[in-house]
Amino acid sequence: MxxxxxxxxxxxxxxxxxxxxxxxxxxxxxxxxxxxxxxxxxxxxxxxxxxxxxxxxxxxxxxxxxxxxxxxxxxxxxxxxxxxxGKDIWELARQVSRERRKREIEPILKVLGKVQSVTGKSDEVKEFKTVTSDLKDFSSKIDGALDKFTRSDKNWFFKMLLKL
Amino acid sequence: MxxxxxxxxxxxxxxxxxxxxxxxxxxxxxxxxxxxxxxxxxxxxxxxxxxxxxxxxxxxxxxxxxxxxxxxxxxxxxxxxxxxxGKDIWELARQVSRERRKREIEPILKVLGKVQSVTGKSDEVKEFKTVTSDLKDFSSKIDGALDKFTRSDKNWFFKMLLKL
DNA sequence: TTTTATTTTCAATAAATTTTGAAAATAAAG
DNA sequence: CTTTATTTTCAAAATTTATTGAAAATAAAA
Incomplete structure (x- = not known):
């Protein structure tokens, strides 16, 4: 080619x-x-x-x-x-993660936090609170992992990926 | 609320x-x-x-x-x-990863593989091959990790995230 | 300062994507 | 088989998003 x-x-x-x-x-x-x-x-x-x-x-x-x-x-x-x-792909991934985390994950976490205050004890409300809470837990974990990733050392990260 | x-x-x-x-x-x-x-x-x-x-x-x-x-x-x-x-958020993330991997990562890996065959020894060609090769390596690693993730056990994954 | 080069902005336009709604197709009931 | 309910399709319309191009702003040179 x-x-x-x-x-x-x-x-x-x-x-x-x-x-x-x-x-x-x-x-x-x-x-x-x-x-x-x-x-x-x-x-x-x-x-x-x-x-x-x-x-x-x-x-x-x-x-x-x-x-x-x-x-x-x-x-x-x-x-x-x-x-x-920049030519360093790892640096690029890190920067993109950093930005998307800031621009997208943080706002959704904020909303998920707020809607936890919904009141009521119907099935609908129960389901709503369970699901949004699960979603918040999961997103927080991902958020934490991404934060760790964006702060981590390149070699550590690659070793971790390999070990995975 | x-x-x-x-x-x-x-x-x-x-x-x-x-x-x-x-x-x-x-x-x-x-x-x-x-x-x-x-x-x-x-x-x-x-x-x-x-x-x-x-x-x-x-x-x-x-x-x-x-x-x-x-x-x-x-x-x-x-x-x-x-x-x-489905209400299981982890299952949801797994399925979304599976699909995006199939729909988006695999096609780009294919292109990155193909363009490796570019010939020439100018600076431009050298840079092209280096960058696309780096990108391919990185994407393959991410692809592998996602594959592992989509096949993994829920508990293993959460433990891993925490350990991270 | 004046002139010229370059960058930025943004209203108008174009393109892409999404949405509608009604007709066609399919499936269930009578 | 015929009627009625439901789902699917898809061309046309609406909306959203991206792009242009030229005027305004900025910056450098003369």
Whole structure:
């Protein structure tokens, strides 16, 4: 397979995967592009590679920076901003976990905590409290494990995965 | 908090969470509704509770059955089909993992395998092969861990989570 | 300061996804 | 077999989400 084809396949696949996990396709594609690029890229590079508008490129680059998985790199003597993605996959997974935990797990835990205060003793209320409580317990455990993971040492994590 | 309000909050929150994980909002809401319901529900029950059309209800109920997290329950003497969701959260997580692994991780692993055959020795190609290879290694490890998880015993899993 | 390059914003537009509702298909009852 | 209830399908409509492109803002150079 030639490079051009492989690159295209990878960027497409990464975009599709992103979509099915609630991440905007172009955002995932820009990330894929930066991941495999040996040098940092400008907005114009990204626009051209992915055939997207300036506004779209700019917004998604910023979303990636908000997620903490892409950063600006200032190149001396160059006017344009350059962007690059970290190449360490474990670091990437850690950062994504950190963000999703903050953005999604914590809010749902908050709701599950609140609805525990529902009053009544009908079957419906009993079932509601049991299920939401179980859900809260489970989510808390996952939350704790993710917290541990995002703070853990790379080697420890890989050893643990293997031992699993 | 009264039951009605709690129920509403929970269903809304579950729908929102679903959305940010690539799951259709109504699908997640139907699941939430069945989760907290002490008895199985008909399509009409679901339509009324969530104020959605018959077609919408039917399609999403079927999607939930395809995911293996909702099942039909035949009630003797009743014409209408009844549906129920399993109440065991661990079982739910296991089933969701199983499905996402099959639907999403396996396809990306396949692509990552294929693009490894890219030829050339430029910096770009080198970077491409390194990153996609790292990504494949990492994904395989996660895939393996998920496989283990979906086959494991509940108690073993909880003990492991705690030990973590 | 003025000019030029670059980035950011955002209203308008386009695209993708979801939802509806009614017709067709299926299944149970009479 | 005929009637009635229920489920399924799917084209059209509605809604949501993503994208464009150009104007405004910002930043660097002259």
């Amino acid at each position: 030639n490079y051009h084809e492989g690159k295209h396949k990878f960027i497409q696949a990464w975009g599709t995967l992103g979509s099915s996990w609630g991440i905007n396709k172009v955002m995932a594609q820009i990330h894929a592009l930066l991941l495999i690029s040996p040098k940092s890229l400008t907005t114009d590079d990204i626009m051209e590679e992915l055939k997207i508008s300036r506004g779209n490129a700019n917004m998604n680059i910023h979303a990636l920076m908000d997620w903490g998985i892409v950063e600006k790199e200032l190149i001396v003597g160059e006017r344009k901003d350059h962007y690059r993605a | 009264n039951y009605h309000e709690g129920k509403h909050k929970f269903i809304q929150a579950w729908g929102t969470l679903g959305s940010s994980w690539g799951i259709n909002k109504v699908m997640a809401q139907i699941h939430a509704l069945l989760l907290i319901s002490p008895k199985s529900l008909t399509t009409d029950d679901i339509m009324e509770e969530l104020k959605i059309s018959r077609g919408n209800a039917n399609m999403n109920i079927h999607a939930l059955m395809d995911w293996g997290i909702v099942e039909k329950e035949l009630i003797v003497g009743e014409r209408k089909d009844h549906y129920r969701a």
